[in-house]
Structures are given as C-alpha cells and as structure tokens.
Amino acid sequence: MLGYNGTVNGFFKGKRGLRQGDPLSPYLFVIAMNVLSHMLNRAAAQSRIKLHSNCHSMKLTHLSFDDDLLIFIDGSIESVQQVLQVLKEFEMRSGLAVSMQKTSFFASGLTSEEVETIQASTGMSLGHLPFRYLGVPLDSKKITLANCEPLIQQVKARFNNWSVKSLSFAARLLLIKTVISGITNFWCSTFILPKACIARINSLCSIFLWKGNLEGHNSTRVSWETVVLTKRQGGLGVKDLNTWNKACCLRLIWLLFFRHDSVWASWFKEVILKGSINNYWTTTPKQSYSWFTNKLLKLKDTVFPLIKLRLENGITARFWFDNWTPFGCLYDHLRAFQTRLGIPLNATVSSLYYGGAWHLPSARTDRQLELLCYLTTVQLTTNEDYYDWIIEGRTSTKFRTGEIYAYLAEDRQDVQWHSAVWTKRGIPRHNFHAWLVVLDRLPTRDRLIRWGIQVDHQCLLCNSYPETRDHIFGNCNFYRQLWSLVARRIPIAPRANWMQTLDQMISLTQPTSSRLLTLLAWQATLYWIWNERNSRFHANLFRPVDSLFKQIDGQVRNKIQSFRESSPILSSQMIQQWFTHQ
Numbered sequence: 001m002l003g004y005n006g007t008v009n010g011f012f013k014g015k016r017g018l019r020q021g022d023p024l025s026p027y028l029f030v031i032a033m034n035v036l037s038h039m040l041n042r043a044a045a046q047s048r049i050k051l052h053s054n055c056h057s058m059k060l061t062h063l064s065f066d067d068d069l070l071i072f073i074d075g076s077i078e079s080v081q082q083v084l085q086v087l088k089e090f091e092m093r094s095g096l097a098v099s100m101q102k103t104s105f106f107a108s109g110l111t112s113e114e115v116e117t118i119q120a121s122t123g124m125s126l127g128h129l130p131f132r133y134l135g136v137p138l139d140s141k142k143i144t145l146a147n148c149e150p151l152i153q154q155v156k157a158r159f160n161n162w163s164v165k166s167l168s169f170a171a172r173l174l175l176i177k178t179v180i181s182g183i184t185n186f187w188c189s190t191f192i193l194p195k196a197c198i199a200r201i202n203s204l205c206s207i208f209l210w211k212g213n214l215e216g217h218n219s220t221r222v223s224w225e226t227v228v229l230t231k232r233q234g235g236l237g238v239k240d241l242n243t244w245n246k247a248c249c250l251r252l253i254w255l256l257f258f259r260h261d262s263v264w265a266s267w268f269k270e271v272i273l274k275g276s277i278n279n280y281w282t283t284t285p286k287q288s289y290s291w292f293t294n295k296l297l298k299l300k301d302t303v304f305p306l307i308k309l310r311l312e313n314g315i316t317a318r319f320w321f322d323n324w325t326p327f328g329c330l331y332d333h334l335r336a337f338q339t340r341l342g343i344p345l346n347a348t349v350s351s352l353y354y355g356g357a358w359h360l361p362s363a364r365t366d367r368q369l370e371l372l373c374y375l376t377t378v379q380l381t382t383n384e385d386y387y388d389w390i391i392e393g394r395t396s397t398k399f400r401t402g403e404i405y406a407y408l409a410e411d412r413q414d415v416q417w418h419s420a421v422w423t424k425r426g427i428p429r430h431n432f433h434a435w436l437v438v439l440d441r442l443p444t445r446d447r448l449i450r451w452g453i454q455v456d457h458q459c460l461l462c463n464s465y466p467e468t469r470d471h472i473f474g475n476c477n478f479y480r481q482l483w484s485l486v487a488r489r490i491p492i493a494p495r496a497n498w499m500q501t502l503d504q505m506i507s508l509t510q511p512t513s514s515r516l517l518t519l520l521a522w523q524a525t526l527y528w529i530w531n532e533r534n535s536r537f538h539a540n541l542f543r544p545v546d547s548l549f550k551q552i553d554g555q556v557r558n559k560i561q562s563f564r565e566s567s568p569i570l571s572s573q574m575i576q577q578w579f580t581h582q
Contacts, residue, residue, distance in 0.1 A: 032094045033064055039086050040071065048082045050074040057270045063263070065134060075110050080118055100124060106131075136190050140290040148197040154183050155201055159208045170428035172212065176205050177238055184241060189248040191292050198241045205238070221441040231422045234415040236435070239405065247404040252296060253303050254399045256280065257387050268293075281321035281329075282345075302408070304329065308390050312383035314349030324349065325374060327367070334367055341368075353380055420505040423519045425567075427559055430523040437526050438502065440469045460536045461529070472533065474498030479529050481545045486521050486552055490514070491581045513573035520559060524552045 040061045043049045051061065052072040063070045073079040091097045104127035107115050115126060130139035130147055137147040158164070158179055167175065184201065187193060206224050207214055229235025255265045257277060272293060273279040281304070285294035309317055309324040317324050320331040320343070327333040334341070341361045343352070352359055363369040388395050391403050421434045436442050445467035448455050459467040461478035473479060474497040487494045495501045505522055508515045528548045535541045556578060564571040 029067075032096060035094065036069075036086075036090045037062065037064065039090060040083075043082055043086050049086075050076060050079045054271050055267070057275075058266055060263070060267060068133060070133070075107060075114070077114070077117055077121065080105075080122060084122060104131075136187060142291040143191055143194055143197075145194055145196045145200070148187070148194060151184065151187050152197065152200055152204070155180055155204055156214065158183070159204060159214055164208075165212065167212065168429050168432075169209070170432045172209050173236055173238070173432065174428075176209060180205060181239060184244075185248070188241070188245040189251065192249055192295050193241070193245050195242070198245065201241060221436060221443075222439060226439075229412065230409075232414040232418045233412045234418065234439070240409065243408050244401075244405055246299075246302070247401050247408055249296070250299065250303055250306075250404055251399050251401065253280075253299060253307075254389065257307055258389060258397075258399075272297075276316075278316055278318050278322065281318065306390060306404075306407075308388045310386050310388055311349060311378060312381045312385050314353060314380050314385065316385045317349040319343060319347045319349050319352060320345055322349075325371065327371065327374075330371070334365075334371070350380065416506050417502060420502065420508075420519060421523075423516060423523075425516060425559070425563055426520060426523060427527075427555065430520075430527045433527045433530065434523045437469065437473060437530075442469060442530065444469055444472060460533050470498040473526060473529065474501060476529075478532075478545065479525075482529065482548055482552075483525050485545065485549045486525050489553075489578055489581050490518050490521055492518055511573075513570055514577060516570075517556075517560075517574045517577055521552065521556055524555050528552055 040049070041059070044051055044059065044061045049061065050073060051059065052074060055061070055072045060072060062072065071083055073083060087098050100123050103124050105118060105122070105124050106127045106129065107118070118124070119126060129141070130137040130143075132138070132150075135150075137143060137150075139147065158175070164172070164175060180201075202224050204214065206220050206227070209227070210220050226234065227236045228238050228240040231237045252264070255262045256268060256273075257280075259265055269275065269277055272289065273283055280297075281300060283297055285297050289297075304323055305328070307323060309322045311317055311324050320336055320340075321329060323329065325333075330336070336345075343360070358372075358375050360372065360375070361368075363372050389397070389399070391407055396403075417438050421438055422431055440447075445455050445457050445459075449457060457466045459465055459471060459476055461472065462476045464477065465471050465475065480494065483494050492504075495504050501522075505519060508518060510518065528551055532543055532548055535543065557575070560571050560574045560578070
C-alpha cells in the first residue's frame, strides 16, 4: 500500500525489471552484469568454455561496457553452446534476455563448415571487421578514411547547425577549441587517426573559422600551420590534431608502465610483451600483430626519454635498452651494433654486479670510460626496480595530455607582440582582429591588388595615399584623428606610424589597470577603423570620427563594467582613469 498526502491508497502490483531513467537503474544493472561476469568466469574455470588463444594466459573471458558485451572463446561449437547456456541461465535469474537479432559472432581461423554450423545452431549472423564498438570502429588493419566517416560527419553536423550561423570569428574559434576538440578527443585516445582524416578535419575547421559555413569557395587569411601555434608563438592556440593524437596514444604506453590494474595493459603485457614490461624496448613490430599494436611499438623512441628506470636491485633493468643511466639507451650510446663488449643483449644490470664490484670490460673509448665512471657512483639495493614518468625534468604520478602535447609540439620562439594582442580581460573579437592586423592578414587594397583583383588603390578613409596595413592603422589622417581622441582619455602620446605604435603597446610598463585600459582602447580603435573602412567599401556608408569615438567609448565602459563584481578594485581604477581625462 502507498501513503500519499496523509491518505492510504490501494495496493499496486509490483513487477520485475528496470525502468529507464530511474536513477537506481544503472546501479542495479551493474550488479546484474557483475553476476553474468562471474558466471562466465566460473564456466571457464570449470573448462566448460575454452578460452581464446590470446586470452588464455590472463583468463580473459569477456569485456563489458553498459549493455555492450564481447565474449572471447576458442571458436569450437561446444564452447559456443556453453556460452549460450550461461546466457540462458542468466536470463532465467535476472529477466535480461539476449537479443539474437542484434548479436553477431566474429570468426578467425575457422573453416567454412565450422562457421556454417555455428550459424545454423545459434541463429546468429556472421560479422565482419571493422565493426563499431562504443562508437568507434574496431579492426585489426589500418583504420581508413572511410572508417572515420562517422567522426567527420559529427564535425560537419556541428558546423552546419543553425545556431552557429551568426557567430563571430572569436566565437567560431571558441567552438573549434571546445566542442570540436571534445568530439575528436575520444577517437584520438582510441587509435591513431589516418593522415587523410586529420587533413579533412583540419580543412573543415579552417573553412568554418574563416567563412562561418562549409558551402562554396573558401580562402583562408592565415595558414592552419600558424593557427595551431600557441598564442605566445603567434597562433590562435588551436590544438594540432596530429600532435594531439600522438599525445593521446602515448597514454596507452603510460598505462603499460604505471597502471598494472588496467585490463588492456595486462593483456598487452602478457600477449605482446611475453609477460615482462621490460620487453617493450626490445619487442619489434610483426606482421602477426595488429596495425595499431605495431604503431604503439614504433612509439618507443618518442616515449623513451619520458620513462626513467630507477635502479634498485637491478634484477629487471635491461643493461642495453632500459633508460637507467644519464646516457639514455646504452645500445645506441656505446654503439653496440658494432661491438657489445661481450655483454649479452638480454643482460640485466644485476648480472654485471657481483662480489661487491662491477664486472665490465676495460674502457676503450671515451663513452665507455664515462659509463665506468658513472657506475662507481651506483650502489644496488635489495628493493625492486621501478619506473618514473618524467617530463621536462619533473617527476609526475599522473598522465596529463596537455603536458605531453606541449612536449611533442614543435619548439618555436615566442613573438614579442603576443601580450599586446591577447589581453586577459579584452574583448574577444577585438583580440582576434588585432591578431589579424599584426600579422597583416586583413584584405587591404594593396593585398587585393596583389591577388589580381582590380580595385582602386587609394585609402577609403582619407583618399590620399595607397591603402596598406601600415597606412590605415598608422599614417591615415582619419585614423590619427580618432586615435588622438582615444589616446587623450587613457592618456598616452600617439606615435608617428604603425610600427612605433605597436612597439609602444608591447613595451607598456604602466600599472595593471592603466595597461589593460590602454590595450582595450587601442584594440577597439583598430576594430572600428576597419569597421568604418568596410562600411564605406561595401555599403557606401560614411561616419564621422565623433560617431566612431562614441562607439569606442560605449564599448570600453561596458567592458569595464562587466567585471565590476569579479574585480571591483580594477574596474573602479579603470573607469576613474577613463573619465578623468574627458
């Protein structure tokens, strides 16, 4: 019976099952699937189910995520029948039945007669690789562009959504850096994407950034190679998908060395590395391995400097291949491909230390002498050897993809003007426009003429000189009048030309409030000067200097007021300075 609002209502009939959307449903479902897991493991322990050859060493019978279940067996009809029996017993206990119409089996190494027998006795269809699991394609071969089509369609769907049609440049950039990066992250952390797929996604992002939609012809103002640089290096801080994909895949190698409880790491260690993680450095790609496994093995040169073996007893440390000395891989450092000094390739460090002394051949080269000198400082202990994850000299217990991305990214010198363009509390569209101005990527008339477009070369604002970036934002009389009005409110002395003005913004040494106000007003001036130029060019509309100054004044005041609650002192100082010199 049920009590409601002080009254007792009649009986209600209870039913077995899970209601979709009930907060308790996921927990009950996990408990039920845990029972199925134990039933499958018990059937394998009783030899009713024979394990897959690559899962026998670690007794792996299945993988389960939500209601997606993968079961691994040897492929015999007896094992198939026993699996179906276990699933039938589970149905009787829980009420959760397997949908045979949605169930497939995948066979390798079986004859056509054996496959037909399984199909006839179970009613399941024969599946073929690749197939989608958890939203990504699974295949033993190289992932192709066709396999990545669902990912590309997801990206396209975001760009074609009606809600993004009216976004500004800055808003489009934010969409690419957040939403699109989120879509690609899952795929990047699962396997290495084909270069054609990465190029296609980069192309879509570039088209959307500069045009706002994916239709028609597109001409980029700044190359994508520049866009993916950090803001300090002169770019927009968009992640380079190729480098990001590589950084994500390095996490799988990190799991091998530092997360032994991972099912995937345990399987890779037992099957590919033959039971020892130290074999990673000596295991070479093979045709019998999957394409992705071979790719992970080829990343050893990239990840080697990041995984440092801390020498204790030296029993597991490989003398030639582990990163246990300051010299890196001794096989390369001592040129062991020429002579191994009588030391076996699989020798451990402890095998060369006994009787309280090191037993190595006499040094014949400077590098061998350096090694012998270093060994005099090494003392073995009774503790076990262990690995450390080291990035830029810092030991870390966690894998941070952002740190690895920065480590892998091409090292470039910072540009001097980044602090004048990317202000912490600036107006995003003004920051973006100032970036284009500094790079000289606005379609001024001198650039249009270089592209072969027939236009008048005169400046649209003063009609006195050819229109160039340096003129329109430095020597143009219209610009100088507007900038003089704005500079008087900061206050700051206007410089003679564009380069001097840029140097002035770079070298500002004022307090935080004055510097932020100066950059805010300067970027607003650049934005509205270009806005007026476009208004005259496209719509034949002319506005006086005073009208533009009112626009700048309103934007600056509104921006200052926007952080009045988060930074009241800074906001107060800036608004007082802005009104003091009216």
